[in-house]
Amino acid sequence: MTSATWTIREMADEFGVTTRTIRHYEDLGLISPERRGTTRIFHRRDRTRLSLVLRGKRLGFPLDEIATIIDLYDAPRGRRSQLTYVLAQIDERRADLEQRRRDLDEALTELETFEQRCRAELDAR
Missing domain, CATH: 1.20.5 (Single alpha-helices involved in coiled-coils or other helix-helix interfaces)
Structure with a gap:
């Protein structure tokens, strides 16, 4: 069974954010896509985490609080x-x-x- 993967462009389009936003969340450690050279490969876990980050932002939580909440899950x-x-x-x-x-x-x-x-x-x- 192969797992679904997405490119940064596909993730940005799906969630209505810029690729720069996704890279920023990656820099903060909120998501951690697989790297193949300079290409980012996003897995289900990354999609879920990005969804949680964006939901937290919509609710007005600062990124550090969102990170804490997401990290507690693990x-x-x-x-x-x-x-x-x-x-x-x-x-x-x-x-x-x-x-x-x-x-x-x-x-x-x-x-x-x-x-x-x-x-x-x-x-x-």
Whole structure:
């Protein structure tokens, strides 16, 4: 049975990122494709790891946190420790986003109040 492999271009196209982004993640050790000369050969593990990196980025996690989460998966008892760690990170991320939402709501309320005063002053003139 042969395993499926992908080139860097195929990976970039599939995930909608640049080849430079993939090379950056490789430089950081987030993915580790096989090298044949100057050619990178990506295996299923690389695809999975890239998918996890991009998901983490979409959720707003910094790359160092993503690396820790992914590396925990490979550690002994990785599944349980990874899930515990991820849940703690999710709690932190959620709290940060909820605070940002409160800040945005407050800013929008202030803008609305200011707008109403400006319109009232304009109507008075």
